[in-house]
Amino acid sequence: QSALTQPASVSGSPGQSITISCTGTSSDVGGHNYVSWYQQHPGKAPKLMIYDVSNRPSGVSDRFSGSKSGNTASLTISGLQAEDEADYYCSSYTSSNTLVFGGGTKLTVL
Amino acid sequence: EVQLLESGGDLVQPGGSLRLSCAASGFTFSNYAMNWVRQAPGKGLEWVSTISGSGLSTYYADSVKGRFTISRDNSKNTLYLQMNSLRVEDTAVYYCAKGTVSGRHFSGCDYWGQRTLVTVSS
Numbered sequence: 001q002s003a004l005t006q007p008a009s010v011s012g013s014p015g016q017s018i019t020i021s022c023t024g025t026s027s028d029v030g031g032h033n034y035v036s037w038y039q040q041h042p043g044k045a046p047k048l049m050i051y052d053v054s055n056r057p058s059g060v061s062d063r064f065s066g067s068k069s070g071n072t073a074s075l076t077i078s079g080l081q082a083e084d085e086a087d088y089y090c091s092s093y094t095s096s097n098t099l100v101f102g103g104g105t106k107l108t109v110l
Numbered sequence: 111e112v113q114l115l116e117s118g119g120d121l122v123q124p125g126g127s128l129r130l131s132c133a134a135s136g137f138t139f140s141n142y143a144m145n146w147v148r149q150a151p152g153k154g155l156e157w158v159s160t161i162s163g164s165g166l167s168t169y170y171a172d173s174v175k176g177r178f179t180i181s182r183d184n185s186k187n188t189l190y191l192q193m194n195s196l197r198v199e200d201t202a203v204y205y206c207a208k209g210t211v212s213g214r215h216f217s218g219c220d221y222w223g224q225r226t227l228v229t230v231s232s
Contacts, residue, residue, distance in 0.1 A: 036210075036219070046219070051217060052217070091157065098172075099145075101147075
């Protein structure tokens with residue numbers, strides 16, 4: 001159960017778009033359409049932003065979108081806002097009937 | 111309104127046991143898989159375990175398999191995590207989290223509890 005690979009940090013200016021990648025294998029990200037993305041502010045519980053690769057839960061801004069190509073999933077945030085600054089985690093279902101998280105990406109809004 | 115309220119976190123010695131509980135309200139508990147996810151101090155999220163809505167199917171991370179047992183009481187709308195043979199590396203905040211899609215075992219976690227702290231130390 002190796003963790004999915006995410007960049008340690010990304011940054012962008014207000015109004016810009018950024019993309020966070022999440023790389024796994026054919027046994028997790030590439031083999032199933034069950035990738036989720038979470039936002040976590042310091043000291044807070046994670047918040048689900050995307051599930052099943054590209055579905056947004058109700059109440060989540062449409063500035064957040066998800067996609068997948070091969071073994072890599074991506075979270076794109078458009079129209080970056082100060083409140084988007086947080087840690088972001090991807091997770092995927094695996095062929096072993098488990099879940100695996102990425103190591104997390106710290107997003108800084110410049 | 112969906113609410114998840116964890117309890118049971120404590121300071122325990124290595125080799126000891128602890129049982130976490132998560133009281134759920136605001137949704138039809140038996141329709142949704144439930145999950146435990148933990149986060150060590152200053153570290154990322156780590157999936158621990160998942161249980162189906164009926165309780166008949168359970169899944170575990172390799173790091174806890176054989177030591178932790180997930181269960182649920184649908185009559186009490188409560189999720190449990192029995193933790194035995196605790197190790198220093200089990201020190202973390204533990205979240206219970208609700209599955210997103212009714213009937214599916216794995217579908218992301220759309221609601222999370224406020225967390226409970228487990229500290230394993232001598």
